[in-house]
Amino acid sequence: MNSTMTQNLLIELLVEELPPKSLEDLAINFADLIAASLRDHGLISEYSNNGGVKIYATPRRLAVWIANVASQAADKSVSQKLMPVKVGLDENNQPTPPLLKKLAGLGADASAVAQLKRIYEGKTETLFLDTVATGTKLTDGLQIALGEAISRLPIPKIMTYQLANGWESVNFVRPAHTLVALHGDEIIPVRILGLDSGRETLGHRFEANRLTIQLQSADSYAQQLLEEGAVIAGFDDRRAEISRQLSAAADRAGLTLIQDDALLNEVAALVELPNVLIGQFDPEFLDVPQECLILTMKANQKYFPLMDAKGKLANKFLLVSNIRPADPTLVVTGNERVVRSRLADAKFFYDQDRKKTLESRLPGLDHVVYHNKLGTQGERIQRVRVIARSIALLLGGETLADEAGKAALLSKTDLLTEMVGEFPELQGIMGYYYALNDGYGESIAQAVADHYKPRFSGDTLPRNTAGICVALADKLETLTGLFSVGQIPTGDKDPFALRRHALGTIRILIEKELPVSLDFLLKEARLAFDDQYPETALSPLQFIYDRLAGLLREQGHSVQAIDAVLCQSPKVLKDIPKRLEAVREFEKLPEAASLAAANKRVHNILEKSAQTEAVNNTQINTGLLKEPAEIALYDALMQVKPQADSAFESGEYTRSLQSLAALKEPVDAFFDHVMVNTDDAGLRTNRLCLLELMHQAMNRVADLSRLAG
Known part of the structure; x- marks a missing residue:
């Protein structure tokens, strides 16, 4: 037997500046891979991120602290x-x-x-x-763990660099300079990337109190880095400190910070000792659309824009410096010079773009390929225009159709502007400003801006009806066209974002409560292609229903309820939430389970009889109703069905389903006392017609048989 000693372990790899957008992911994987390997070798029993493992990450280092690591695994x-x-x-x-x-x-x-x-x-x-x-020694287990971690890190782009000896080369995300491996206060001798482990690391390039830091133990790492090296080692700690300083600086200026978690994460991956400062730019740049200025400051300079009390962009911004000079004037003025140049570029693009109308750019779209099998953007917008007009005629008549048609025609023209060429994220947004500049008015301008919406989960929907028409047309044209040429998503591959287009269509139809059927929309989309492309085996219709089912599951609806409603293929999607609510309320009734089971039995009988019987109608011969139970069921149906149908036609789906509760007793009695498949062909057909009538009455809102256990 071996005697083991348990101590906390620290591993740090000091490297040159890591890619900021990958830093957090690299750090998490580095820690998890090492901890998992040590666990597999019996050197730690369990690990978790809420105490057993602490992850550290700065622009220049990946590090992990692991609690209670044995010097040798048990035999x-x-x-x-x-x-x-x-x-x-x-x-x-x-x-x-x-x-x-x-x-x-x-x-x-x-x-x-x-x-x-x-x-x-x-x-x-x-x-x-x-x-x-014999249990694995920590030296051996850690050597294996480091090798596995380095080889399996999700590195976006690997670098090959030469070691100091001039002979060997290694591969890693960035050149590595030092390796720390401390078990308690003892060095664990391991080697990786040409580096031998030790206890020496470096602090901040400019702010550290001493050139090198001799780490005393695994547990002193974060404190020594902060006190001697002027480095906040924890990524989350650094991000929280940046957020605190940003809020405080915005409050001092009397302005509001634009929250941006992605930018906050990126900046936290760029600095080791954050210092938030405030800068400003000339108010003349505020004549440029604020979206352009905000994007320029965020994307190019990693600045945090500020808004005034009216929600308008202020001519001040926050920057996060990696140094803390006694006098920050030079840092601030230097950044102000840079941002002035960037904003001047944006103003130049904006001024140049307005010299040419959107309509004059239309011929240029004939030279922009949309898809090699679907033609140019010019051809595409003509199809979108046709679909948008058809939807608008249904929703609002000729005036709305003219608005939607004009917006559709202009919807892609901003792709040819200088501003969108520099910042593709502004497509649609710049179309709005340029449409206003061209005198089209707010309604058409908003429709141009909003036709991409919703761009992502949780995004807002188009603001006006013209925008709704163009947004639907754009998505339906994309779905129909790409399905027709076989560009159907498979697995996790969806290069044309067709799932997003389908979900956008669903959200608009449901949340805007549009009384438009999917059949109509897809038919109009097909017509816009002039039968130029063949139908495909998997239609956009089924694809949309599949996405709808997934969306409803995410919203918390039960699989059974979704199946019961969607198997009816309701074409007007705005009714689906009300149908699901009706099913939920129906399931609360004491009669629900019995009626669902009976409905399933009826479904099976009718399905089986369809192979031998011709039950094509519900014309019941009352003279052939012999048994008291079938007479009672017929009488109950004559009372309940008109009530259920009336409620269904008026959209009162809950009342429609609840009225069916009166059928429980006559239905139970029917199945207890009446033989459907009797030898008498006339009686058998009549009873099947009675069941068909009941089946129709019970399944208009949802197929209740799908609710049976």
Whole structure:
């Protein structure tokens, strides 16, 4: 047996500046891979990010602290399978040469034969040797863990660089300079990327109190880095400090910070000792649309724009410096010079773009390829225009159709502007400003801006009806066109974002409560292509229903309820939330389970009888109703069905389903006392017609048979 000592472990890899957008992911994987490998070697029992493992990451380092790591894993009992008894032992139970050779290979001799176990594996009696495997030493286990972590990190782009000896080259995300491996206060001798482990690291390039830091122990890492190295080692701690300083600086200026978690994460990956400062730019730049200025400051300079009390962009911004000089004037003025140049570029693009109308750019779209099988953007917007007008005629008549048609025609023209060429994220947004500049008015300008909406989950929807028409047309044209040429998403591959287009269509139809059927929309989309492209086996219709089912599951609706509603293929999607609510309320009724089970039974009977019987209508011959139970069911249906149908037609789906509760007793009695498949063909057909009538009455809102257990 070995004696083990448990101490906390620290691993740090000091490197040149890491890619900021990958830093957090690299740090998490570095820590998890090392901890998982140590656990697999028995050096730690369990680990979790809420105490057992602490992840550290700065622009220049990946580090992990792991609690309670053993200096050596515990010995383990191992049962070693050797060979069948008849091979290993002779008729006198003496070891054969093959057995002795096998034992020698395991470090045992003939004396071990007496300790061998005999275990039956099926019909074969097999020899086993129980041994004790010595636990892995931390030095060995950590060496393996580091190698696995380095080789399996999700590195976006690997660098090959030469080591200091001038002969060897290694591959990593960035050149590495030092390796720290401390178990408590002792160095664990390991080697990776040409580096031997030690306890020495470097602090901040400019703010550290000393050139090198001698780490005392694994537990002193974060404190020593902060006090001696002027580095906040924890990524989350640094991000929280930046957020605190940003809020405080905005409050002092009497302005509001634009929250941007992605930018906050990126800046936290760019600095080791954050220092938030405030700068400003000339108010003349505020004549440029604020979206342009905000994007310029965020994307190019990593600045945080500020808004005034009216929600308008102020001519001040916050920057996060990596140094803390006594007088920050030079830092601020330097950044102000840079931002002035960037904003001047944006103003130049804006001024140049307005010299040419959006309509004058239309011919240019004929030279922009949309898809090699679907033509140019010019051809595409003509199709979008046709679809948008058809939807608008249905929703609001000729005036709305003219608005939607004009907005559709202009919707892609800003792709040819200088501003969108520089910042593709502004497509649609710049179309709005340029449409206003061209005198089209707010409604058409908003429709141009909003036709991409919703761009992502949780995004807002188009603000006006013209925008709704163009947004639907744009998405339906994309779905129909790409499905027709076989560009159907498979697995996790969706290069044309067709899932997003389908979900956008669903959200608009439901949340805007549009009384428009999917059949109509997809038919109009097909017509816009002039039958130029063939139908595909998987239609956009089924694709949309599949996305809708997924969306409803995310919203918390039960799979059974969704299945019950969607199997009816309701074409007007705005009714679906009300149908689901009706199903939820129906399931609360004491009669629900019985009616669902009866409905399933009816469904099965009708489905089976369809193979032999011609039940094409519900014309019931009352003269053939013989049994009291079938007469009672017929009378109940004559009372309930008009109520249920009336409620259904008026959109009162909950009342429609709840009215069915009165059918429970007559339905139960019918199945208890009436034989449907009687030998009398006339009676059998009449009873099947009665069941068909009941089936129709019960399943207009949802297929209740899908609710049966």
